[in-house]
Amino acid sequence: MKTKGKSYYLIPYYLWIALFVIAPVLLVVYYSLFDLEGKLTLNNYVNFFTPVYMRMMLNSFWYAFLITLFSLLVAYPAAYLLTRTKHKQLWLLLIILPTWINLLLKTYAFIGIFGSFGPVNNFFDLMGLGEQQILFTGFSFVFVSVYIFIPFMILPIFSALDEMNLSLVDAARDLGASGWTTFRRVVFPLTISGVRSGCMAVFIPALSLFMITRLIAGNRVITLGTAIEQHFLVTQDWGMGSTVAVFLIAIMALFMILTGGSRKGVRG
Amino acid sequence: MKNTRRVKNKNGIANIYLVLVFLVLYAPIFYLMYYSFNSGGTMHKFEGFTLDYYREVVADTRLMIIVINTLVIALLSSTIATIIAVIGALAIQHVRSRRAKNTLLSLNNVLIVSPDVIIGASFLILFTIVGIKLGFTSVLLSHVAFSIPIAVIMILPHLQEMSPTLTDAARDLGASRRDVLTKVILPIIKPGIFSGFFMALTYSLDDFAVTFFVTGNGYSTLSVEIYSLARQGVSLSINALSTLIFLFTILLVIGYYYLNQRKNRPAVQIAEPVAEAGVPR
Numbered sequence: 001m002k003t004k005g006k007s008y009y010l011i012p013y014y015l016w017i018a019l020f021v022i023a024p025v026l027l028v029v030y031y032s033l034f035d036l037e038g039k040l041t042l043n044n045y046v047n048f049f050t051p052v053y054m055r056m057m058l059n060s061f062w063y064a065f066l067i068t069l070f071s072l073l074v075a076y077p078a079a080y081l082l083t084r085t086k087h088k089q090l091w092l093l094l095i096i097l098p099t100w101i102n103l104l105l106k107t108y109a110f111i112g113i114f115g116s117f118g119p120v121n122n123f124f125d126l127m128g129l130g131e132q133q134i135l136f137t138g139f140s141f142v143f144v145s146v147y148i149f150i151p152f153m154i155l156p157i158f159s160a161l162d163e164m165n166l167s168l169v170d171a172a173r174d175l176g177a178s179g180w181t182t183f184r185r186v187v188f189p190l191t192i193s194g195v196r197s198g199c200m201a202v203f204i205p206a207l208s209l210f211m212i213t214r215l216i217a218g219n220r221v222i223t224l225g226t227a228i229e230q231h232f233l234v235t236q237d238w239g240m241g242s243t244v245a246v247f248l249i250a251i252m253a254l255f256m257i258l259t260g261g262s263r264k265g266v267r268g
Numbered sequence: 269m270k271n272t273r274r275v276k277n278k279n280g281i282a283n284i285y286l287v288l289v290f291l292v293l294y295a296p297i298f299y300l301m302y303y304s305f306n307s308g309g310t311m312h313k314f315e316g317f318t319l320d321y322y323r324e325v326v327a328d329t330r331l332m333i334i335v336i337n338t339l340v341i342a343l344l345s346s347t348i349a350t351i352i353a354v355i356g357a358l359a360i361q362h363v364r365s366r367r368a369k370n371t372l373l374s375l376n377n378v379l380i381v382s383p384d385v386i387i388g389a390s391f392l393i394l395f396t397i398v399g400i401k402l403g404f405t406s407v408l409l410s411h412v413a414f415s416i417p418i419a420v421i422m423i424l425p426h427l428q429e430m431s432p433t434l435t436d437a438a439r440d441l442g443a444s445r446r447d448v449l450t451k452v453i454l455p456i457i458k459p460g461i462f463s464g465f466f467m468a469l470t471y472s473l474d475d476f477a478v479t480f481f482v483t484g485n486g487y488s489t490l491s492v493e494i495y496s497l498a499r500q501g502v503s504l505s506i507n508a509l510s511t512l513i514f515l516f517t518i519l520l521v522i523g524y525y526y527l528n529q530r531k532n533r534p535a536v537q538i539a540e541p542v543a544e545a546g547v548p549r
Binding site: 031118147233 | 282283285286289290292293294295296297299300303310311312313351352353355356358359362372375376378379381382383384385386387388389390391392393394397413416470473474476477480481490491494495498499501502506510513514517518520521
């Protein structure tokens, strides 16, 4: 009973929720209903279903999927091996450390590495493959994004693997399961929650990247993120930008409900 | 181990794989640093050692102002965000009903899981509607806004670990609400407050996407500046700058760990919330 009337000190926090969490979402939805001339219309939504935006959306999904897949393929073994090292906390720290270095600087480094005269092309030259255009391609975009996201995939998988009861693995082996079967039937299911949070931590940001696309992929790859940035800061078509944002928010929410829901399913 | 040879062999491959991952993770960073000393002016042919680019960076007053801007924004925003986050954590802890608590927690996490582009765009709309001029204020406000939830998440576990009997005992002994807060609760959750502040600081220092949307003309932070420089192509002063930032980051991390070690907190502490946060900025 000590609370009533005295909780005015909670105001700043609730104000933050109202102003910076709820209001922005509502504003985005509101703005999506206006066209360039400020007329109330549903045209933006109609436009969104034209081939241009549909292709962009598919493109965006495809790249986000690729980025998530490759991050997972690289990160899972790495996380697994990390849990087996002696000073695993130290190694884990070394994995996290690069995430503290400005994203743009790491991206910028690849402009040099993938450039026409960069080390990768030098290597190609040595192999007799000749100079390749690596920068401004889908490949470089996926590679750099995977590079950026890998620590965020390793971390949750590492925690899941670290928490796993090792005697279960021993039991499986004792019962005659092969290494692969043990992995497929015991280890992977037990760490699926880590995989899921890793995929979420990668997939959603990957859908909305825009600086890596701009710097590394030139204007070759257009994602939902680049579209929003373009509409807001270049063409000043806030209505259309908001419409894309609304769809991105909806996809995100759906994605979370789906992953959240199946988690409940797994745990019974 | 019945089959030591096989295990050993596996370890060999395992180590190679790990070394490879680490190599790829760190190569670009060292690549940047290496060429910052290149007198040739490019990132592909090392001609000779020079410190010219460092001189250039230090002599560039505009750049120095931007560095100061970035630091001011980071320190100010994370301080404000941490204070509000303490209040927020108390608020979440305060709520009795499970449902309300979950709602509050979800609302808290919206900005953590939202893509930066959406945060940036929606804040841009908000500031324009409210009539806040784009520049220092808008950048500061948005940094405060996106730092609050992460700080709350760092503080909350400490608050939940705290035994409620402690506050009850203090109350029974006649402590005022204020005393309970300053003499019991705050000291107990202090490690969480520190980690929250640190995370807010790194988020703010690192943020590009949100800031990019809400900086007007004439005001810039490091990330935004690096972006516009990088779009123009390779310039070794960015390399020099990044080397300096890298060293600064390392110092910050070491300092943070030192602080944490003194409090006997296990080193994993940072790892997990980062994983939860997930979204690189």
